[in-house]
Amino acid sequence: MLDQVSLALDRGEALLLTGPNGAGKSTLLRVLAGLCPFQGGSFTFEGRKGGTPEQALDIAYLGHLDALKPGLTLRENLALEAGIGGGTCDDALEALDLLALADLPTRLLSAGQKRRGAFARVMLRQAPLWLLDEPSLGLDDNAIATLGTLMAAHRAAGGMIIATTHVVLPLPESRRFVLTPQEGSTWI
Numbered sequence: 001m002l003d004q005v006s007l008a009l010d011r012g013e014a015l016l017l018t019g020p021n022g023a024g025k026s027t028l029l030r031v032l033a034g035l036c037p038f039q040g041g042s043f044t045f046e047g048r049k050g051g052t053p054e055q056a057l058d059i060a061y062l063g064h065l066d067a068l069k070p071g072l073t074l075r076e077n078l079a080l081e082a083g084i085g086g087g088t089c090d091d092a093l094e095a096l097d098l099l100a101l102a103d104l105p106t107r108l109l110s111a112g113q114k115r116r117g118a119f120a121r122v123m124l125r126q127a128p129l130w131l132l133d134e135p136s137l138g139l140d141d142n143a144i145a146t147l148g149t150l151m152a153a154h155r156a157a158g159g160m161i162i163a164t165t166h167v168v169l170p171l172p173e174s175r176r177f178v179l180t181p182q183e184g185s186t187w188i
């Protein structure tokens with residue numbers, strides 16, 4: 001499905017992955033996250049080979065699904081990530097305006113609140129490379145602006161972002177990579 005895709009990202013950079021439905025954007029993110037095997041090619045992060053346990057710590061992945069356990073509270077859902085990444089749950093919850101909802105079962109949260117919870121988990125991983133699959137899905141304007149602030153802070157600290165989207169994202173000075181499998185892929 002993906003052929004002749006070549007990407008390189010420096011510290012502080014962001015890349016918007018665009019293209020029509022079914023072009024392979026999510027698949028590419030999943031390959032980079034080590035969730036999907038690839039037949040050829042390679043991926044390295046600062047010398048570490050993709051798909052290894054060590055390299056997994058370099059990456060925080062946000063998929064289409066929020067992957068929050070509905071029976072656990074938001075705080076409980078985030079505790080594991082905080083344990084891996086070393087961040088503080090309450091700081092991430094506050095950054096996403098979720099502190100007041102932290103002890104509710106996640107099944108009671110709205111779609112946008114769950115999405116913000118999933119983004120809080122990305123932050124807690126404290127990984128240099130964020131892979132975000134349509135991060136603004138279900139978010140209102142305020143939440144999208146918050147997302148922009150948090151992504152800018154991540155980049156200012158030397159972090160990198162690869163995000164897929166069909167809408168405008170608050171990622172200024174990002175590069176764009178258009179996946180068009182039938183005709184090849186293009187940098188613009």
Ligand SMILES: Nc1ncnc2c1ncn2[C@@H]1O[C@H](COP(=O)(O)OP(=O)(O)OP(=O)(O)O)[C@@H](O)[C@H]1O
Binds near residue numbers: 022024026027028
């Ligand atoms: N395991 C699989 N087996 C067969 N086909 C698959 C598999 N995974 C994905 N595909 C197909 O690969 C193509 C790319 O899917 P992908 O989800 O990466 O597209 P996308 O660019 O993210 O699309 P969208 O904009 O709709 O989110 C689709 O046609 C999809 O059906």
